[in-house]
Amino acid sequence: MRGVADDGASPPSGRAELDRLLGLTVRDAGAHAAALFLLTPDRKALRLEVTAGIPAEYLTPWLGIGLTSHVPVAEAARERRLLWFSRTEELARRYPRTAIALPYDYAMAAAPILTGITVWGTLLLLWPSADTAGPIGTNPRRVDSACRRIGWLLRDATAAGRPVTAAALPRTLPWLPAREREPAEALAAADYVERLPEGSCSLDLSGRITFISATAADLLGRSVTDLIGRRPWQAVSWSDENTFEDRHRAAVVSRQPGSFTSLIPPDRWLAFDLYPDPSGVSVRITPTDPVPAPPGVPAEARVPRGGPVRVGELHQVVHLAAALSEAVGMCDVVELVATDILPAFDAQTLALFEAEEGRLRVVGCRGHNPRPLELVDGAALTTPTPEAEVLAGGVPTFYASAEELALAHPRAVLPEGLHAWAFLPLVASGRPVGMCVLAFDRPHAFPDSQRIILTALAGLIAQALERARLYDTSKELAQALQAALLPDSLPDLPGLDVAARYLPSVRGMDIGGDFYDLVRVDDTTAAAVIGDVQGHNVTAAALMGRTRPALRSHAATGATPAQALAQANRQLVDMDSDRFVSCLCAQLDLAHGRAVLATAGHPPPILRHPDGHTEVLRLPPGLLLGIDRDADYPTTEITLESGTVLALYTDGLVETPGVDLDDSMDGLATRLAQAPPQPMDRLATDLIDHAKRTGPRTDDIALLLMRLVVAGQVLPTRGCGAVAERPRGGASTHRPC
Numbered sequence: 001m002r003g004v005a006d007d008g009a010s011p012p013s014g015r016a017e018l019d020r021l022l023g024l025t026v027r028d029a030g031a032h033a034a035a036l037f038l039l040t041p042d043r044k045a046l047r048l049e050v051t052a053g054i055p056a057e058y059l060t061p062w063l064g065i066g067l068t069s070h071v072p073v074a075e076a077a078r079e080r081r082l083l084w085f086s087r088t089e090e091l092a093r094r095y096p097r098t099a100i101a102l103p104y105d106y107a108m109a110a111a112p113i114l115t116g117i118t119v120w121g122t123l124l125l126l127w128p129s130a131d132t133a134g135p136i137g138t139n140p141r142r143v144d145s146a147c148r149r150i151g152w153l154l155r156d157a158t159a160a161g162r163p164v165t166a167a168a169l170p171r172t173l174p175w176l177p178a179r180e181r182e183p184a185e186a187l188a189a190a191d192y193v194e195r196l197p198e199g200s201c202s203l204d205l206s207g208r209i210t211f212i213s214a215t216a217a218d219l220l221g222r223s224v225t226d227l228i229g230r231r232p233w234q235a236v237s238w239s240d241e242n243t244f245e246d247r248h249r250a251a252v253v254s255r256q257p258g259s260f261t262s263l264i265p266p267d268r269w270l271a272f273d274l275y276p277d278p279s280g281v282s283v284r285i286t287p288t289d290p291v292p293a294p295p296g297v298p299a300e301a302r303v304p305r306g307g308p309v310r311v312g313e314l315h316q317v318v319h320l321a322a323a324l325s326e327a328v329g330m331c332d333v334v335e336l337v338a339t340d341i342l343p344a345f346d347a348q349t350l351a352l353f354e355a356e357e358g359r360l361r362v363v364g365c366r367g368h369n370p371r372p373l374e375l376v377d378g379a380a381l382t383t384p385t386p387e388a389e390v391l392a393g394g395v396p397t398f399y400a401s402a403e404e405l406a407l408a409h410p411r412a413v414l415p416e417g418l419h420a421w422a423f424l425p426l427v428a429s430g431r432p433v434g435m436c437v438l439a440f441d442r443p444h445a446f447p448d449s450q451r452i453i454l455t456a457l458a459g460l461i462a463q464a465l466e467r468a469r470l471y472d473t474s475k476e477l478a479q480a481l482q483a484a485l486l487p488d489s490l491p492d493l494p495g496l497d498v499a500a501r502y503l504p505s506v507r508g509m510d511i512g513g514d515f516y517d518l519v520r521v522d523d524t525t526a527a528a529v530i531g532d533v534q535g536h537n538v539t540a541a542a543l544m545g546r547t548r549p550a551l552r553s554h555a556a557t558g559a560t561p562a563q564a565l566a567q568a569n570r571q572l573v574d575m576d577s578d579r580f581v582s583c584l585c586a587q588l589d590l591a592h593g594r595a596v597l598a599t600a601g602h603p604p605p606i607l608r609h610p611d612g613h614t615e616v617l618r619l620p621p622g623l624l625l626g627i628d629r630d631a632d633y634p635t636t637e638i639t640l641e642s643g644t645v646l647a648l649y650t651d652g653l654v655e656t657p658g659v660d661l662d663d664s665m666d667g668l669a670t671r672l673a674q675a676p677p678q679p680m681d682r683l684a685t686d687l688i689d690h691a692k693r694t695g696p697r698t699d700d701i702a703l704l705l706m707r708l709v710v711a712g713q714v715l716p717t718r719g720c721g722a723v724a725e726r727p728r729g730g731a732s733t734h735r736p737c
Contacts, residue, residue, distance in 0.1 A: 243262060351435075513543065531581055610642065620635075
């Protein structure tokens, strides 16, 4: 069989010797397949170089592996130690990604290739699975010896200036038959096969038909010439579920015989028996009747213990694995697991628990209750329930019928309508984090391949659940911190309609450095502040938490905008924080209908006049806070008539990639001019929603809108104390009394 990257040319001498050593290793170790991974020149990844006894295409997910990846091949090289797995279920519990990539029944060893302390790569060996733990099929010393021989070759080649590095594509070593048959003997063997009543064919390791009898071709509905050299699952139109391909891969990887039946439309059934050896797979094909189901298990639920992985299951698993990597909070995890796992495995019910403070807590459920959840929710992990006992053992447990579950747990309460269960403990970082329970409305046999996939999925769900828990905790902390840093209430000022919004840019953080404030100065005066600390993280928020109170205190004592900015600037320079702050202050004289403004490098405010036209107020510039301790800040006075709207904002509201900032500010002014008369709260919502629709945001947003309702009205000594609300999305709003 030619290799994946075989172009007919002889490999270089270094690779030829490497191939010879790999062949010897397979023989000496008693393995049926092997793969060699070489460390890349930057020593940050492993590349698949060559395989023996298994097509390189079967290891496509491992063509390139980062050295820090959580897979056996990388861990063996990283930790310089030998890893053994006697069964795939054991592999699935510890390395779910690896088991999903090759979900068949086999034993595996991953051994580092070393010379001294230098790592050159990893050797992967496969054997038929064993029921005993620990090394099987060979003495580990033979594996170590083989790795040393390969390591010496790689070391010497490098020292001679001819290093052996992984090729762009891996290759597969050809299988050499034990002896060549004479033409007459081969013809007699072919005649013998043709006289048999059943069909026969031979596949190479990659699945291509190398021989097929006329009887077999007739049963498959094609001619011999149409089938030779092709893979049967690609050559026959009725093989749309890829069962044949899955069973062939299982036979090659596990070196164990397998069988399955398949329906040939409209009503013919064929039985396929597969017998593998190092050169390929022999297949016997016979007509058959549908196999009757055993008592209590419907025919459609009966799958052989070594049955194939359904293609739908594999597609759902890959999709779920990718989706779980993007899941954020606990609700996302529950929804993804329910949406993907239930249909993939024809399950009707799902319950997801988390282990918290020694107890099981229900975090999500879909379908009928797998068991009455009120008996499980909050139960101690020491309670004698199936969930707690399976989680304590850490090993997935499957019950094909209600009778099996009742026998194992006589005191378990079994709800009506459910007849099979999969209890999947969720273990992350070596500790239990929860439990996933799948239930079926009819008896359900769990084939080995399905158990492996579910076990691997449990590992992925556990990791996602752990990340979600950390995210939810971080989000609650961030929201509490942000609420403490921003005003939790805005003063209710008669004659002034006010609305404020805050929206962080970093998904998952809900915290940033933009801020706003509105301060009552005296009976006729108020001060408005808006600012932007450099950065969008906790450090920026912490600096904001020191800057806003300083500005607020200066404004509350009657300092002019120029004085408030100058004093805050000196404090920030003295902090030596290496971060700058833009800020704009406005002092509102509501009794006389005027305002005084000063800016420290902040985007200019926008003024909407009572007749609806708007203007961008280009204020005299002042330096950002935190640069020059002696900076001063010029002021500008404007008139405020009844109906005038003053909009203060941070650049996150107007910045759009590829659009000039001045054009963006003019666009905001246009939207304010076109907005119909409405409360500031509604206008603020419209402006924020428009910003969300314009594309992905790269900066935080703070917005403060103020509309003068009645000019010349004196403020009372005390406001009505309206409390700021924080609607969904992190925004903050104020509604007048």
